[in-house]
Amino acid sequence: MTQPPAAAPAVDVLIVGAGISGIDAAWHLSRRLPNHSFALLDGKQEIGGTWATHVFPGIRSDSDLFTFGFSWKPWTGRPIASAGEILGYLNAALDENDLRRHIRFGHAVRAAAWDSAAQIWTVTVRHGNQDVTMTCRFLWMCSGYYRHCEGYSPGWAGMEDFAGPIIHPQAWPADLDYSGKRIVVIGSGATAATLIPALAKTAAHVTMLQRSPTYYFPRPMSDPFNETLKALDLPQDWYHEIMRRKFLLESETMARRSREEPDAVATELIGAARAYLGESADIETHFTPAYRPWRQRVAMIPDGDLFVAIRTGAASVVTDRIERFTRGGILLRSGDELAADIIVTATGLTLNILGDVALTVDGAAVNPAQCWTHRGIMLSGVPNLAMVFGYLRSSWTLRADLVSAYVCRLLEHMQAAGMASATPALRDRDRGMQARPWIDPEDFNAGYILRGLDLMPKQGDRQPWVMTQDYFDDRHTLPAADLEDGTLRYATAAAR
Structure with missing residues (x-):
């Protein structure tokens, strides 16, 4: 009108x-x-x-x-x-x-x-x-x-055949009971890295299915510098400003190094995954991206929670491509099939x-x-x-x-x-x-x-x-x- x-x-x-x-x-x-x-x-x-x-x-x-x-x-x-x-x-x-x-x-x-x-x-x-x-x-x-009102979810063959729910994180059902369920999360970006450790606490198992690896940055929820500042009992605005400048400096340093020495930054990020997951983990296949750091957003994982879930066996990672959905899960290009009760399409915005x-x-x-x-x-x-x-x-x-x-x-x-x-x-x-x-x-x-x-x-x-x-x-x-x-x-x- x-x-x-x-x-x-x-x-x-x-x-x-x-x-x-x-x-x-x-x-x-x-x-x-x-x-x-x-x-x-x-x-x-x-x-x-x-x-x-x-x-x-x-x-x-x-x-x-x-x-x-x-x-x-x-x-x-x-x-x-x-x-x-x-x-x-x-x-x-x-x-x-x-x-x-x-x-x-x-x-x-x-x-x-x-x-x-x-x-x-x-x-x-x-x-x-x-x-x-x-x-x-x-x-x-x-x-x-x-x-x-809608996230991005690619169309795959056979989606209508899957017996369980297919959910995009942007439309998460409030009444979904996933305890004891086998869950496949498609995607490995920030949303998947956030979702998987939370699901893994009560699910039977969570599998992260990715086409290609992503860089992750595990960092502690708190650090000695932060704890020292808190102990000083500073005024709130002082504490906020000091911490703000600290994180800005870290961000600026990371951005500069990613431009000037991308191989060194990649080695550090991949090395952090290896330190959490152990030498027996297939780091080359699952955690070594083909692109330089920060060409895509580096997913931050607090206290390495995603890696911890994988190391303990509550979650796992598969790097492959989807051939089609089946009644009981996802058939991969390799011929393997991932069994699932719930599929989550963490495939972006x-x-x-x-x-x-x-x-x-x-x-x-x-x-x-x-x-x-x-x-x-x-x-x-x-x-x-x-x-x-x-x-x-x-x-x-x-x-x-x-x-x-x-x-x-x-x-x-x-x-x-x-x-x-x-x-x-x-x-x-x-x-x-x-x-x-x-x-x-x-x-x-x-x-x-x-x-x-x-x-x-x-x-x-x-x-x-x-x-x-x-x-x-x-x-x-x-x-x-x-x-x-x-x-x-x-x-x-x-x-x-």
């Missing part, structure tokens, strides 16, 4: 998504632009985004909470946290900062239309059984990067862009894949819209926080100059740029990224048309980015 926008928008800024990115955006707005009205819309009836969608056994962070948590709210718990602990932290962040009153649950955004004459977005929202509209001056997309919201600008449909990214935040030709896409190697929230600061600075700049809108546009000297993919497959080639690259904006060979995916560069360049470099076209409310 459509209706003409009101003379004044319902809110100045509309934030789509009440997950960690949306909450961060709301905090920054409330602190830096208290004269701007805003609302957060979320299709769910609860906050949390990822942490509300995923409820499979063992669900926890794959990043440390000192960098995955907010820069403005100290995290004082264990570095790796369960989904429940993270949701508790997010709820506390909302209540401590009086942000909950801005959230409208059960509001799923379907479409957004920009009107240059009115300098307003009209947003179509599904609420209950009807479509309603809201208006805003600035649209801030914090809806994540994957489709919450379905990438999407802008939460699948359909955009139009003055009646013309916007295809994000045909737009140039402006600092990985805005889209060429699309006024007053920002998006959050976090880091693939570092914590998501690190980039969400930088984006929040940038968007607020842009809004402050527009307010001071009396401008109603900002639209990214190529300068004459940018028009000959070679288009590059959103993420360079030579740099990062995880399956969920490659499957969805054709949906994502293109980038160029110079700023501001680059998505760096490098926190250690962004933390200096984004705060200093020139808002008057000629790539943002401003318009006043009178320019209709």
Whole structure:
């Protein structure tokens, strides 16, 4: 449905998504632009985004909470946290900062239309059984990067023949009883590495079936440095900042070494698997990846729990390809058959862009894949819209926080100059740029990224048309980015 926008928008800024990115955006707005009205819309009836969608056994962070948590709210718990602990932290962040009153649950955004004459977005929202509209001056997309309603699961021959349940972790049944069951988990990424140790506690046996090996990084849940800091009884913000800097240094060092000495890093990671699993384990077949470290995300396993489950015999790993599903399990290309009562397809996410919201600008449909990214935040030709896409190697929230600061600075700049809108546009000297993919497959080639690259904006060979995916560069360049470099076209409310 459509209706003409009101003379004044319902809110100045509309934030789509009440997950960690949306909450961060709301905090920054409330602190830096208290004269701007805003609302957060979320299709769910609860906050949390990822942490509300995923409820499979063992669900926890794959990043440390000192960098995955907010820069403005100290995290004082264990570095790796369960989904429940993270949701508790997010709820506390909302209540401590009086942000909950801005959230409208059960509001799923379907479409957004920009009107240059009115300098307003009209947003179509599904609420209950009807479509309603809201208006805003600035649209801030914090809806994540994957489709919450469906995970990615390849189709295999014979799936209909299998006698037991086939489950994707993103749609885990609340009433599933897997105790005493034989379970095959297809996949070996972060989700499988999290799920398998939890299932292995009560299942008869869990088999991890992978096409090819993955790098794992076993690390202790606590370390002597952490314990020393706790013993000093430091103020919470001191403790948080020191631990945050420690993990940032570790991350920066790992990223640099993976570029400069990938063979040495690979030897260390594979050596860690050997130390846990013993010399008798077939490390070459099951734990020696064909790609260099960090070309895909390195799965962190706290206290080596995945390796412990394998070493004790509660779990095992098979490296092979699927020929077909059978009534009693999975037939492999090798001719072997894996018996299973339950099959879990931990096969990844379905990438999407802008939460699948359909955009139009003055009646013309916007295809994000045909737009140039402006600092990985805005889209060429699309006024007053920002998006959050976090880091693939570092914590998501690190980039969400930088984006929040940038968007607020842009809004402050527009307010001071009396401008109603900002639209990214190529300068004459940018028009000959070679288009590059959103993420360079030579740099990062995880399956969920490659499957969805054709949906994502293109980038160029110079700023501001680059998505760096490098926190250690962004933390200096984004705060200093020139808002008057000629790539943002401003318009006043009178320019209709």
